[in-house]
Amino acid sequence: MEFWVNQTFNGISYAALLFLLGGGLTLIFGVMKIVNIAHGSFYLVGGYLGVALFAATGNFYLALVGSALAVAAGGVVLERVFLRAVEGDDLRQMLLTMGIALFVQDACLLVWGGDPFSLRGPAYFAQSVKLGGFTFPILRLFMIAAAGVLFVVLWWFEEKTRAGAMVRAAIDNAEMTEALGINVPILKMAVFGLGAFLAGVAGVVGSAFMGIYPGLDFEILPYAFVVVIVGGMGSLSGAFVAALVLGLLDNFGKALFPEISYFTLFAPMAIVLAFRPTGLFGRA
Amino acid sequence: MAGDYAYRKLGWRKVSVIAFDYGWGHEVAGGFQRVFEELGGQVIQKIWAPVNTADFGPYVASLKPEADGVLDVVTGAASIRLIGELRKAGVLDKKKVLAAGTATDETLLTALGDSALGVLGFLSWSQVLDTPENKRFVQRIKQMTKKDYVGFSAAINYGAAMWIAEAIRQVGGDVENKDKFFQTLRATEIKSSPRGPIKIDKYGHIVQNIYIRRVDKVGNLYQNTVIDTYPSVGQFWKYNPEEYLKQPIYSRDNPPCKYC
Amino acid sequence: MLRVDDIHTYYGDSHILQGVSLEIPRAAIVGILGRNGAGKTTLVRSVMGFTPARRGRILLDEAEITRLRPYRIARLGVCVVSQGRQIFPSLDVAETLAIGARPNPDGWTVEKVYDLFPPLRERARHPAGRLSGGEQQMLAIGRSLMTNPSLLLLDEPTEGLSPLYIEAVGHVIRKLQQSGMSMLLVEQRLRFALLYSDYVHIMSRGKIVHSSSPQELGRDADVRARYLGV
């Protein structure tokens, strides 16, 4: 019993991080129709800034919001200045994000050095709460809460507001959306910023959860891809469900069949691709 | 010798192993298991974790409670996650963790923070190793880097460079004569490198002291306090090289986990 | 209203529109006919700003719009009912109508669109992708009306529709014209174009090869046979 509760809880909390990571990427893919190779860099910069802001202010939540906003601003500038310049050329845009990722990697090494950091966060992050005989680490509870709240807010925005409908329309058909007088360039920029924001949040939360160090940007990128591909490119709900499924599969896979650790994330992706090439919630 | 320390000094009889799933992890875990089980101990669980494991939660949650201790053969940034997880899940409050030394490398100590306090490790060096050579070395590196912590890589590579420099001096700079240079190199011994005396065996592998270290906090800084020393440990330790080399190499399944 | 002045439009290196000029007077319907691949859609795309002309000028009420972004052109009162309808599958009918709404006193509202196309009212909460072809065309027209355009570009609005729906579309076109709206009507259905247009052009290989009143074209079997194959 304890095994199942613990592992389920662990899986869900890991899923929370996967969602924060993949959710932003899927949003960006949806409106830009490009794979943002710099997504891992957003995560990395978010993490480092989070560590620095926490060291400076001692307030984790301030560090979280401040860092995520800074990354979002960086994303907006990136979209506006660089990606816009080669608009309409998907391949060049993607290569550009790749170049930016390499640049950011070196810049971070220059600024923060090669040693890993870990964001300690408030003291209670190291503690656990006991509930009905089970132990739940507070940091993991926080991760679940953060991802849950962000998902609900974003889902509500996308599905229930007019601006959200505009985003969905732009995902479906950007040209036709623009022909209705909707400022699609601003919309793209905003969504790019939002995606970067989520990656920044993931970076801060992630650096509390698993530390931050050079190379992590490219290490976590495949995880973001898996979430996006399994969930269906561009679908926020898809990313949410995919993260949950993958988090649990990964966790139980590792716990029950440690020999298959390598496949727990990527085998589900291969299976989903085989049977539903557009992902669980994907549109053709 | 880590198996020896675990059995004799720590009094462990049953142990869980969690190790990186590649050559280095297989080697360290295999060597430990051999010695530990020859002494009468039992490895009751071996978990092979992929090198880029992001979340050690599932592994830590499946550690067997009846083990007396945990052997940790995970290094780099992943070590922060594993040790953090061991702390948060309460494992470190209940039992000791013996780690392959670089798991608590000086460059990781800040990031590890309080979570690593009390973690034991075995390695050929420590920043606070109390020898005049090491103190001088640490002080000079700190002057250069302006950082509080000096990493293991700096120390061993410095030692290696000392060793090469010494050989060059002995041949009077005549490194063009390769045969002579390499012969000299093989015979060279450094009595006082930062990590202590070093030389190489006839297979080209290093012979050096192995220190048992414990993570402590002194003032504001963390350190690997040296609590025991195994002098002049080579790759075969107490075993006969010829016989040792005849055995199959360590892997995921060798030695087999008889007590799992 | 709209003046297209000798425009040249390219897709990459392919030179598609090779000097097209035409005019659409206020409250007039100008028909464009031509075989597949003649460049009709490209003309629409150039006016809307999707594929801006590289040379030549497009003027809307004397203001140049040649290289403005589509949303700016839209805000000046131009909208398109694209070929193939280009519905948003992940929006429902009500959302589709809402996103482009640019309210305007005694202009189009959701209620008026529903009155014009009653089936849409019943399906207000249905995903647009699940409507029938005819309903999707109504939605495509309705969504453009919500922006209250003064110039509507209709790219083969009867394509793939049953006769009943074709008649309904014609009816709506007539009604819109009576309200003062100008239209560019791209059509492959000769009869339909002749019936509703005030003036017609025939395009072939990126050029306008014939311009006349619909009556004249109706009489000129020669031109019809040469450029339209009928």
Ligand SMILES: Nc1ncnc2c1ncn2[C@@H]1O[C@H](COP(=O)(O)OP(=O)(O)OP(=O)(O)O)[C@@H](O)[C@H]1O
């Ligand atoms: N995106 C594109 N890239 C390159 N060439 C294109 C593109 N779209 C259309 N073309 C070419 O441009 C020419 C004109 O196409 P256009 O779509 O304007 O024709 P059309 O008159 O609308 O035809 P239809 O009646 O089939 O809709 C064709 O030769 C077509 O192959």
Ligand SMILES: [Mg+2]
């Ligand atoms: Mg066409």
